[in-house]
Amino acid sequence: MTRWASRRSQLRVDAPRGLSRRLVIASALLALLMTATFLILFGAITRLRDAAALTGRSEEVLASSSRLERLIVDLETGERGYIITKDPTFLTPWETARAAVPQEAAEFRRLGTKIGGEQGKRAGQISSAVTSYLQDFSVPLVTKVQRQPGVSAAASVADGQRRVDRIRTDFDQFMGVQRRLTSRYEQHSLEASRRAMAMAGIAAVASFVLVFVFTSYLTRALVRPVRRASIMAADLARGELGVRMPETSLGEIGVLEQAFNTMARSLEMSHDKLRRVADEQAALRRVATLVARAVSPHEVFEAVAAELGRILAADFIVVNRFEPDRMETVVGSWKAEKNPEAAPPTGSCWSLEGRSLESSVERTGRPARVTDYQRATSGIGVWARTRGVRCGAGSPVVVEGRLWGVMIAFSMSEDPQPEGIEVRMTEYTELVGTAIANAESRAKLTAARARLVSASDETRRRIERDLHDGAQQRLVSLGLELRAAEGSIPDGHDVLRQRVAKTASGLSGVLEDLQEISRGLHPAILSRGGLHPAIKALARRSVVPVELDLHVARRLDERLEVAVYYIVAEAMTNATNHVDASVVRIHLHLDEDVIQMAVEDDGVGGAAVGGGSGLIGLKDRVEALGGTIDVRSPSGKGTSLQVRIPTWTA
Structure with a gap:
């Protein structure tokens, strides 16, 4: 990694900057053109917005002027009708106009101030004339007529009509000038819009041309070499390590071509090394598996x-x-x-x-x-x-x-x-x-198991021998003495004779129980006759029918015989006490160098090595002799013990 990082730093230092400079220049030109276009469009839009604002203000002034003129007409019409007819209904539009004129005159003055110039002055004069007409003429005249209904006001009506005519003439002049201004504003706005569209079109065409030139250059100087590099990289990925790029490009792309060729050469040189590493790992896995x-x-x-x-x-x-x-x-x-x-x-x-x-x-x-x-x-x-x-x-x-x-x-x-x-x-x-x-x-574990099994068997033999030579012999002697005592009891002592006979019978039962325990510890028949008679004796004592298939033509080492005997005994005990079997099948075959045994029953199954069962002791005994034991006991399908013990381990 350090070497590669140093190499990358060297490439950054030594790499030509031609392509970068060209990209920077082209990008700067494009940015400059886009900026100029934006500024031009911004100026045109600003002018268009100003023209639109002037047009809008002019239209607002015209609308206000029209409303104010209508209000003056309503004032004059209402007051003339009332003065001539004395009908109060003519005062309704007059009152409405009177209430609205001050606000509308102020609005007209404000809008005139916004447009400024001569039109602003005219708007102020008209607004003042309207206000003067309302306050100085129309209101006093109507008030006078209301107070003095019989007074003649024909001259006042004519004077009011003249004043209104002058105001309307001012309105007409003002609105004529303002309409011409509005038309001019609209023309300016249209011209500004056309200029903005023309500049936008020119800028768009120029941008398109520059982008096209820039894209063509990038395609020739960057995209094509990169595409060629990607194709050759795919060839490298497929294992064609001899591919090389032509080193004809300028700037950083040329450096990329050189780096690609360097990488290809490095890959080609390291291919054998990687293959060797893969072979080593595969070899290590094979050995590790063993x-x-x-x-x-x-x-x-x-x-x-x-x-x-x-x-x-x-x-x-x-x-x-x-x-x-x-x-x-x-x-x-x-x-x-x-x-x-x-x-x-x-x-x-x-x-x-x-x-x-x-x-x-x-x-x-x-x-x-x-x-x-x-x-x-x-x-x-x-x-x-x-x-x-x-x-x-x-x-x-x-x-x-x-x-x-x-x-x-x-x-x-x-x-x-x-x-x-x-x-x-x-x-x-x-x-x-x-x-x-x-x-x-494994050797130490097997030896330890063998020592434990051997010690256990020796202890069983010693206990069996002690029982046979000691307790059993004494019990036999006591039984004989009791039978002799029973025979020597004179007639007439029937109760005593019955008690002695009962005691002798009980002693015989104890002797039989002790003999059964002795056979369970280490059966003497196994030591004297070997597996064949010992297994037959187990079958005879079993309460479950036993089918035997025994092929043992010679005596085996004592440890092997004891192991086989206890496997059969444990399997028969399990079938009798736990699995509710109706038959037990025992197959025993002695080959040249291995003992093969199978013990099967048709009970309820469910047996397992462990959990305090006797099978774990059998497993230890078999494995101590270098053998294997396989217990299969599916629920409801009986139990099967498959045992293989090599004879050479003994």
């Missing part, structure tokens, strides 16, 4: 030697165990198929004395390497020198913290072995150490 399956250490040694030899391309692989007397024993070996020489045979012993790789490992407990076997003097060293071995590397095998042995990879090549080979070997030596530790643990 270790997990708890195969024998010898199988693990041979598998490790073969896998490591192929991975390291070595000529010989040797796995040696260090012995206490400065000797080493070959426990596993491998040789390349091309090699005519044989590897050191498994089981052979060699001296550690002298200069050698394995003696260095035995002394230091660390990996070691020999580059020249011409001066090696140990047993394996001399063997390697005579076979043309040039160099070797060794890694210690450590089992639970103690140095157990060494694994050595020999090479006959003149080239030195690659660096780090010892580290690669360590992964395999750790698996070897695990396999050895597992095997030793």
